[in-house]
Structure formats: structure tokens, C-alpha cells
Amino acid sequence: xxxxxxxxxxxxxxxxxxxxxxxxxxxxxxxxxxxxxxxxxxxxxxxxxxxxxxxxxxxxxxxxxxxxxxxxxxxxxxxxxxxxxxxxxxxxxxxxxxxxxxxxxxxxxxxxxxxxxxxxxxxxxxxxxxxxxxxxxxxxxxxxxxxxxxxxxxxxxxxxxxxxxxxxxxxxxxxxxxxxxxxxxxxxxxxxxxxxxxxxxxxxxxxxxxxxxxxxxxxxxxxxxxxxxxxxxxxxxxxxxxxxx
Amino acid sequence: xxxxxxxxxxxxxxxxxxxxxxxxxxxxxxxxxxxxxxxxxxxxxxxxxxxxxxxxxxxxxxxxxxxxxxxxxxxxxxxxxxxxxxxxxxxxxxxxxxxxxxxxxxxxxxxxxxxxxxxxxxxxxxxxxxxxxxxxxxxxxxxxxxxxxxxxxxxxxxxxxxxxxxxxxxxxxxxxxxxxxxxxxxxxxxxxxxxxxxxxxxxxxxxxxxxxxxxxxxxxxxxxxxx
Amino acid sequence: xxxxxxxxxxxxxxxxxxxxxxxxxxxxxxxxxxxxxxxxxxxxxxxxxxxxxxxxxxxxxxxxxxxxxxxxxxxxxxxxxxxxxxxxxxxxxxxxxxxxxxxxxxxxxxxxxxxxxxxxxxxxxxxxxxxxxxxxxxxxxxxxxxxxxxxxxxxxxxxxxxxxxxxxxxxxxxxxxxxxxxxxxxxxxxxxxxxxxxxxxxxxxxxxxxxxxxxxxxxxxxxxxxxxxxxxxxxxxxxxxxxxxxxxxxxxxxxxxxxxxxxxxxxxxx
Numbered sequence: 001x002x003x004x005x006x007x008x009x010x011x012x013x014x015x016x017x018x019x020x021x022x023x024x025x026x027x028x029x030x031x032x033x034x035x036x037x038x039x040x041x042x043x044x045x046x047x048x049x050x051x052x053x054x055x056x057x058x059x060x061x062x063x064x065x066x067x068x069x070x071x072x073x074x075x076x077x078x079x080x081x082x083x084x085x086x087x088x089x090x091x092x093x094x095x096x097x098x099x100x101x102x103x104x105x106x107x108x109x110x111x112x113x114x115x116x117x118x119x120x121x122x123x124x125x126x127x128x129x130x131x132x133x134x135x136x137x138x139x140x141x142x143x144x145x146x147x148x149x150x151x152x153x154x155x156x157x158x159x160x161x162x163x164x165x166x167x168x169x170x171x172x173x174x175x176x177x178x179x180x181x182x183x184x185x186x187x188x189x190x191x192x193x194x195x196x197x198x199x200x201x202x203x204x205x206x207x208x209x210x211x212x213x214x215x216x217x218x219x220x221x222x223x224x225x226x227x228x229x230x231x232x233x234x235x236x237x238x239x240x241x242x243x244x245x
Numbered sequence: 246x247x248x249x250x251x252x253x254x255x256x257x258x259x260x261x262x263x264x265x266x267x268x269x270x271x272x273x274x275x276x277x278x279x280x281x282x283x284x285x286x287x288x289x290x291x292x293x294x295x296x297x298x299x300x301x302x303x304x305x306x307x308x309x310x311x312x313x314x315x316x317x318x319x320x321x322x323x324x325x326x327x328x329x330x331x332x333x334x335x336x337x338x339x340x341x342x343x344x345x346x347x348x349x350x351x352x353x354x355x356x357x358x359x360x361x362x363x364x365x366x367x368x369x370x371x372x373x374x375x376x377x378x379x380x381x382x383x384x385x386x387x388x389x390x391x392x393x394x395x396x397x398x399x400x401x402x403x404x405x406x407x408x409x410x411x412x413x414x415x416x417x418x419x420x421x422x423x424x425x426x427x428x429x430x431x432x433x434x435x436x437x438x439x440x441x442x443x444x445x446x447x448x449x450x451x452x453x454x455x456x457x458x459x460x461x462x463x464x465x466x467x468x469x470x471x472x
Numbered sequence: 473x474x475x476x477x478x479x480x481x482x483x484x485x486x487x488x489x490x491x492x493x494x495x496x497x498x499x500x501x502x503x504x505x506x507x508x509x510x511x512x513x514x515x516x517x518x519x520x521x522x523x524x525x526x527x528x529x530x531x532x533x534x535x536x537x538x539x540x541x542x543x544x545x546x547x548x549x550x551x552x553x554x555x556x557x558x559x560x561x562x563x564x565x566x567x568x569x570x571x572x573x574x575x576x577x578x579x580x581x582x583x584x585x586x587x588x589x590x591x592x593x594x595x596x597x598x599x600x601x602x603x604x605x606x607x608x609x610x611x612x613x614x615x616x617x618x619x620x621x622x623x624x625x626x627x628x629x630x631x632x633x634x635x636x637x638x639x640x641x642x643x644x645x646x647x648x649x650x651x652x653x654x655x656x657x658x659x660x661x662x663x664x665x666x667x668x669x670x671x672x673x674x675x676x677x678x679x680x681x682x683x684x685x686x687x688x689x690x691x692x693x694x695x696x697x698x699x700x701x702x703x704x705x706x707x708x709x710x711x712x713x714x715x716x717x718x719x720x721x722x723x724x725x726x727x728x729x730x731x732x733x734x735x736x737x738x739x740x741x742x
Contacts, residue, residue, distance in 0.1 A: 025633065028720060033728035063332050066472060067633060069721070088334030095332075097325025101258065103266040112258050116333040118246055141265070161333070219731030400644070405630045414623045414644075417616050418651050421658035428662060446661065454654055461650050465643045472636060 014077060015040050016165055016196040017062055019222075021071035022080075024061045031057035033220030034071060039198060044191050046207045047200040049217035055200035056096065058217065059167040062198065063093040076164055089117065092163030094171055098154035102143035106133050106153050109142055114160030127160035132182055147174040152182070159186060166190060166197040172206050184210050248463075251339025252346065255330075259347030262320055269351050273312050277355055280305040281362045296437050298367040299430035302359045303386075303423055309355055310390055311415065314398035315408055317348055327403050327470065337467030341395055345462070349391035356383055375433040378444040382429040382451065386422050389455040393418045396462040400469040418458075425450045497708045502701060509701045512694035516542075519687040527684075533599035538687055540592040542695035543585045544614070549699060550582025551617060551648075554624075558645035561638055569714060570707075572638035575645060576628055577706035579621050581699060586618040609660035616655045620648045634714055 017039040024032040031054045039045050047055045060066040062075050064084035073080035078087035100109050107128060114124040128134045131152045137145075142153060151174045158166065166187070172180055187197050187210060200217075201207035208214065216223040246254075263269050284301045288294055294301075321327035330340055360379070363369040371379060393415065401411040425447040431437060432444030498506075520538040527534035554575045561571035593611070594604040605611070628641045680688065 023721075023725065025721065027631065028717065028724065030721060030725045030728050033725045064334075065328065065332055067635065069633065085334065088332055090334075091332075093329075093332050095325060095328065097328065099326045099329030099332075100324050101262055101320060101326060102323060103262045103320075104258070108261065112254065113329070113333070115254050116246065116251070116330070116335050220728045221732060223732075396647070400627065400640070404640075405632075407630065410623075410626055410630075413619070413626060417619045417623065417655070418647075420616060421654045424658045424662050450654075450658055450661065457650055457654070461647060465647055468639050468643045471639070472632065 015074075016043075017073075017075050017198070019061075019071070019073040019080075022061065022068055022073045023070035024057050024066045025069050026057060030069075031220055032061060035217075035220065035222045037215065037222045039196060041196050042191055042194060044187065044197045044199065044210055044212045046204075046211035046214045047198060047217050047222075048204065048214055049200075053217040054220040055217050056169055057220075058222075059093060059169050059198065059200055060095070062165070063091050063167050064088045065093070090163060091165045091167060092158045092161045093167045093169070094154055094158050095169050098150050099157070100142045100150060100153055103141060105139050105141055106145070106149075106156075107138040109153055110156045110160050113157035117161040117163075119160045119162065123162070124160050127156045130159055130182065130186055131156040132178065148176055148179055151175055152179055155183060155186070159190075164195055166195055168197065168199045168201075170201055171199060172201060172203040180206060246335060246339070248336040248339035248342065251335045252342035255340050255343025256346040256350075259317060259320065259344060260350060263347075263351065268316055269313065269354075273309055273316070273351075274355060274358055276312065277305050277309045277359055278362055280308060281359060281366060285366060294367040295369060298363040298369045299434055299436050300427045301367070302356070302363050302430060303426045305359050306352065306356055306390070306426075307416070307419055307423055310352065310394050310419070311412060313348060313351055313355075314394040314411065314415070315402065317344055317395070318398050318402040321403060331470065331472075337470065338463035341392075341399070341463050341466035342459075344399075345388070345391040345395040345459075348394055349387045352387045352390055353383070356387065369434050369436070371433060372435065372441065374441045375435060378429060378441055378448070379433040381448045382426055382433065382444065385448065385451040385455040386426040386429075389422050389451060389458055390419065392455065392458040392462045393422075396458065396466060396469070399466055404470045404472075421454055422451060425454070495712070497705050497712070499704075499708075502704050502708075505697065505701045505704070509694070509697040512690070512697050516687070516690050516694045519683075519690055524683050524687045525681065530600050533596060534684070536592055536596040536599070538691040540589060540596055541688060542691035543592065544589040545692055546695045546699045547582045547586040547589055547614075547617070549696070550578045550585065550703075551621060553578040553703070554582065554621075554645050555649045558642035561642045562646070569634055569638055570711070572634075572642065573707045573710040573714070574703065575642065576625075577703045577710060579624055579628075579645070580706060581702050583618065583621050583625060585695075585699075586614065586621070590615065590618060607659075607663065609656060609663050612659045613652065613656040617652060620651060624648060634717065 015038045017037060019035050019037045021034045021036055022032055023030055023034055033054070035054070035058060037058075047058065049055050057066060061068065061073070061080065064075070064078075064080070064087045067084070068080040075087050076090045078084065080087075099113070101112070104112070107124070110128055110133075111121075111124050114127065119127075125134070128138055133149075133152055133156055137149065142150060145153065151171070155171065168187070171183055171187075175183060184206070187199070191197050191212075199207050199211065213224075281301065284305075285294060288297065318327070321330070331337075360369075364371075397411060397414040397418065401407050401414055428439075429444040429447035429451070431439045432441055432447070435441065516538065520535055524535070524538075526532050557571045557575035557578065561569075561575065564571070593614075597606065598604050624641060624644050627644045628637060630637070630640070632640070
């Protein structure tokens with residue numbers, strides 16, 4: 001099965017995500033039941049599927065948080081079976097939970113999560129700016145924020161982490177119209193700068209317009225969508241410093 | 246980021262959370278003080294209290310440790326932050342040392358309060374030499390408690406959300422600290438006629454404990470919180 | 473890079489569990505061992521209760537010691553095996569869960585025998601020292617061992633994947649190796665300060681005649697046989713449970729894949 005996987009990969013271009021018959025379990029339930037998926041650099045892939053189809057587990061598998069039980073997979077050049085700890089610093093996951101400290105302010109949270117990826121102060125400021133959190137909101141305790149504002153804060157943390165691979169789980173949920181616009185703009189510019197983005201979303205008009213490719217997740221398996229949307233922004237060249245190796 | 250940078254970052258974050266929320270200050274410290282009063286109710290006679298005050302200080306500390314450990318991991322699990330920390334790919338040893346350090350700082354505050362209460366409520370008193378032994382006791386004992394608290398807290402609460410498992414895992418490990426710190430404090434206070442110099446072997450034991458669980462914990466923490 | 477096989481899948485591939493895992497707890501060897509063990513235990517009962525004489529000092533209560541010494545030996549042996557197997561599992565984590573299952577089986581039997589030890593010891597203590605419990609270093613450490621491994625078994629029961637269970641419990645078992653000497657040393661230091669000679673040292677005052685010594689040796693052999701027999705059986709039962717989990721995963725995978733066809737129908741509701 002490895003030979004088959006290699007056949008689809010053009011020589012010299014390592015895909016950012018390559019899963020072959022990947023199985024991952026939640027307890028005893030096989031949330032991913034043999035998923036095969038290849039994502040190349042600069043793509044924005046939309047994962048579409050019903051509740052419980054396996055989208056979240058797929059993202060967590062790619063983030064190195066869920067062990068691979070069967071099959072094989074590589075993410076940003078790391079083997080999921082043996083190196084999933086080392087891929088994590090290069091991948092950013094926006095999960096269902098925001099991962100914020102409620103007693104700290106917005107800027108303290110973004111600074112903390114930025115620091116875990118070695119972000120400088122000006123990069124943190126830029127991330128706050130980007131998600132419309134600079135100014136008055138920056139000093140507000142996260143506990144006092146609305147759900148949408150928390151989501152923005154979590155996104156700002158992700159922006160500050162400057163990951164090679166962005167994994168977004170329902171990023172639009174809870175965001176207002178401007179928040180969604182900010183998010184879409186952020187995702188597009190990240191992809192233009194060479195990052196790869198995988199989005200799981202039920203907001204099909206929103207995310208569909210953003211995506212360069214749509215993948216249906218059904219019963220823990222990936223199905224390439226037949227009619228791909230028109231290709232959009234081409235990925236930037238390898239010289240921008242965010243390329244793989 | 247190397248492990249020490251992570252440790253500093255995590256410790257600073259935990260202490261800042263406490264500065265903002267004041268949960269330990271407003272809830273755990275009063276609880277520990279209350280325990281000291283309850284001991285006085287249960288152990289009525291004055292001279293008994295004075296003699297057993299070292300044990301009561303450390304018993305109150307160990308019970309409060311349980312609450313402090315629950316609090317320090319509640320911060321992480323409330324909004325999936327521990328998951329995010331794993332996902333950020335930072336050194337687990339760094340997270341371990343950072344959380345242990347923040348826990349130790351809070352414990353230290355608590356122990357100062359409890360010792361003060363023992364002086365006030367149980368008429369315990371220090372000689373100058375005894376004060377030195379007391380300081381030498383408190384530092385390694387606190388670090389040891391911080392290490393094992395973080396280690397087993399990460400396993401019981403962080404990884405699986407089983408708070409009820411925590412005392413079963415934690416208290417047997419904490420026993421040497423309870424024994425060692427109590428005997429050393431007896432020596433420091435001269436309780437029951439103990440000589441001040443009797444405290445030093447116990448200080449050595451507490452130091453060995455802190456070092457062993459510091460090293461062991463930094464190696465074990467990662468696998469214990471991993472899925 | 474491409475021909476790297478995933479470690480998890482090699483042990484749990486669809487054909488694997490059925491081919492490699494046992495289908496019965498017993499083998500011809502364990503059955504033979506079982507017969508020998510039962511014979512040894514029966515003869516121990518005969519020697520311990522009938523043939524061996526009562527002690528000059530302790531009278532009939534000395535017979536409790538044959539159980540007490542046998543069970544405490546097995547319990548300590550079991551915990552040592554758990555620690556060694558846990559280290560072996562972490563050393564060769566990717567190859568097999570066998571070490572993990574031996575560690576678990578051994579700890580279960582160790583906890584059971586430690587409970588028996590404490591019970592028999594308390595009875596004997598009441599008869600010969602007039603008290604159920606003494607704060608002796610050895611007795612206290614034994615009690616802590618018991619509680620620690622009860623905690624270890626609780627950690628084994630936390631759930632998660634087999635690999636996660638194995639790694640987590642192995643780490644906890646090795647931490648227990650760190651903990652127990654510290655507990656023992658601190659209790660010993662504590663008792664040496666506050667009490668003269670250990671009261672438990674009086675155990676050695678029993679003057680054993682030849683037949684009593686033989687019975688004691690027989691007890692050690694018989695209880696060791698029980699341990700080996702049960703660990704082998706229990707470890708195989710655990711292997712069968714793991715294989716059943718793998719089988720269950722195969723079944724659940726097939727079930728999960730069928731969702732594809734169900735979902736493909738327009739307007740299907742999940």
C-alpha cells in the first residue's frame with residue numbers, strides 16, 4: 001500500500017499531509033476507518049461531513065494528538081507512528097475548545113501561546129491586530145468575553161504561532177460577520193505565504209469560497225469531491241522561508 | 246524553546262493566573278487555617294497541641310496540597326489548555342518543572358501561614374538554630390511536594406479527569422515527606438524534647454526525595470499526560 | 473521512509489490477533505503445572521496443619537506463619553516481576569504488549585497475596601504480640617506497597633488504547649520503584665529514633681525444628697508454584713482480552729465503513 005501511495009506523489013514534492021488507510025480510535029470507536037488523503041503545500045482544503053463523520057479526529061490525528069492505530073501517515077515530513085511529538089511545533093490546531101486561560105487577559109493569552117512557538121512581541125501585536133483584538137479588548141479577561149470574542153482570541157493565538165500547517169475545526173462557529181471576514185482574510189494570506197490549511201466546517205458557502213479543494217468525510221473515510229472549485233491563489237515560491245525543509 | 250524557557254513561561258503563567266483569580270489566597274489559605282482550628286477542637290489539651298504541632302502543620306499542608314493540585318490542573322483542563330500545550334509541542338519536562346515551581350511557591354506561602362498559626366494557636370516557638378533547621382526543612386519538602394503533586398495530578402486529572410484517583414496515588418508517595426518534614430520540624434521547635442541537630446538527617450532525606458522525584462518526574466510527565 | 477511499517481499496525485493487523493493470540497487460557501504446560509501446584513498445596517496443608525509440631529513458645533499460632541511467609545514472599549516476588557516487566561516494556565515498547573500483560577497479571581496477584589499477608593500477619597500478631605498492628609518499618613512498608621499497587625491497578629483501568637495503557641502503567645510501576653525505598657528508609661529512620669529494637673525482630677526467635685523448617689520451605693515452593701501458574705493463566709487471559717479488543721476493532725471498522733453507503737443515499741439522517 002505504500003507503493004501505491006508513492007505513485008501519486010510527484011517526485012521531489014513532499015506533500016504536507018499524506019495519510020494511507022489511516023485508522024484512529026476514540027475509546028473503542030474507530031472514528032477514522034481507513035482514511036487516505038494527500039494535501040500539498042499551499043492548499044486550502046475543506047473537510048465536509050455530517051456530525052460524527054470523523055472530521056475532528058482527522059484534524060487531531062494530523063496535529064499529532066491522537067495516535068495512529070493502523071495504516072500509515074506523514075505530516076510535515078514526520079512519521080505519525082513514530083515522530084508525532086516532533087511534528088507538533090510546526091502545526092497549529094484550532095480545536096473545539098479554545099485552549100485559553102480564563103483568568104488572563106486576551107493579550108496575555110496570545111503572548112503565552114505565541115511564546116510557546118517563539119513568537120516575538122511585534123508578531124504577537126500583529127496577531128492581535130489581525131483578529132481585531134488590539135486596543136480596548138486586549139486587556140480584558142478572557143472570562144468576560146463573548147463566545148465569538150474567545151474564538152477570535154484563540155485564532156490570534158494560532159496566528160502568533162506561525163504554523164506551517166493550519167488545522168481549523170469549525171473556525172467560523174460563533175463568529176460575527178466581521179470576524180468571519182477577518183478569519184477568511186487571515187487564512188488566505190497564510191496560504192499565500194506558503195502555509196497549508198485544512199478546514200472542517202459546516203458553513204459551506206463561507207468555507208467553500210475559501211477552499212481550493214473539497215473533501216467529503218463519510219464514515220471515517222475521505223472522498224475526494226468530484227467537481228473541484230476553480231483553483232485560486234497559487235502557493236508562493238519556496239523562498240519565503242516557510243517551505244518544508 | 247528549551248525546557249527551562251518553557252518552565253519559566255509556564256510558572257509565570259500559573260502564578261499570574263493566581264494573582265488575577267486569587268483562588269488560593271481567598272479559598273485555600275483560609276481552609277488551611279480552618280484545619281488548624283479544627284485540630285485544636287479535636288485535640289483539646291493545650292500541651293498535646295504544642296507537642297503535636299509539627300505534625301499538624303504538615304498534615305494541613307498535605308491536605309491543602311490536594312486542593313492546590315486540583316486547582317493547578319483545573320486551570321489547564323477548563324478550556325482544553327493542557328491539550329493545547331501538548332499540541333504546541335513544548336517540552337513536557339519544561340511544563341512539569343514550570344507547574345511544579347508555581348505549585349511550590351503557593352505551598353510555601355501556605356506553610357509560612359501554617360507555621361505562624363502554630364506559633365499563635367499552639368504556642369510553638371523557635372530557637373534561632375531551630376529557625377535555620379525550619380528553613381532548611383521547608384525548602385526541599387516544598388519542592389518534593391510540588392514535584393509529586395504535579396506528576397500525579399497530571400496523571401489523574403490532566404490525562405483522564407479522575408480527581409478521585411489523586412489521593413490514592415498521591416498520599417502513599419507523600420508519606421516520606423510527611424514523616425521527614427514532621428520530624429525535622431519537631432527538632433526545629435524542640436517539640437517533645439527533641440534536639441535541634443536531630444533535624445539534619447531528615448533534611449537530607451527530604452533533599453534526596455526532591456531530587457529523585459524532580460528527575461523522575463521530568464522523565465515520566467510526558468508519557469503520563471500523552472494519549 | 474516509505475517502507476517504514478507502522479508499529480501499531482504490525483501487531484494488530486486483521487489477520488494477526490486470531491493467528492497469534494491464545495484461544496484458551498490453559499496449555500498442556502499450565503495444566504501439568506496446575507496439578508503439581510494443587511498437590512504441593514495439599515501437602516503443605518497436611519504438613520502445616522497435621523505433621524509439623526506446635527511451637528514451644530507460640531503454640532499452634534506458629535502455623536499461621538506458613539501462610540504468612542509464603543504469601544509475603546509471593547507478593548514481593550510479584551512486585552519485582554512487575555517492575556522488571558515494566559522496564560522491559562518501555563525498553564521494547566514497540567514490539568509487543570506481552571511485557572505489559574505480565575506486569576499487570578503479576579501486580580494483580582501481588583495485590584491479592586499482599587492482602588492475605590496483611591490479614592494473616594495481623595492475626596498472628598494478635599496471638600503472639602497481643603496486637604494486630606505494629607509500626608515497624610517492615611510492616612509499614614508492606615502496607616504502603618499494598619496501597620501503591622492498588623493505585624497501579626487503578627491506573628491500568630483508566631482506559632485508552634493498549635499502547636497507552638502499557639506506557640502509562642509501566643511509568644507508574646517504575647515510579648513505585650522510586651517511592652518504595654524512600655518510604656522504607658523514612659519509616660526505618662523514624663522508628664529507629666523513637667523506638668528501640670523492632671518488635672518484629674522477635675519473629676526470628678521462633679526455634680524451628682527440622683520438620684517446621686521443611687514445612688516452611690514447602691510453603692515457599694508451593695506458593696511460588698501458585699504464583700507462576702496464575703501469572704501464566706492470567707497473562708494469557710489478558711492477551712485474549714486484548715485480542716478480543718482488536719477483533720472488536722475489526723468489526724467496528726467494518727461497521728463504520730458501511731456508513732459510507734448509508735450516508736450516500738440522499739436525505740439520509742444520522
